[in-house]
Amino acid sequence: MEKKLGPKLDREILKQLATEQLVEIIIDQGKSIEKLTNRVVELEKEIEKLKVSRDLETIT
Secondary structure, eight states: OOOOOOOOOOHHHHHTSOHHHHHHHHHHHHHHHHHHHHHHHHHHHHHHHHHHHHHHHHHO
């Protein structure tokens, strides 16, 4: 599940961008962070379910 990352933005490139472009980058990054955070929460829940399932199998 490899996803293509956008171009790496370094300080010099960012300095040359217009304010509107910077705002768009910030908004896009915020959306990406939100998606990744939600995914982490989902995976943590799944891990907990698997731990409980494993523990129940060990008991029986």
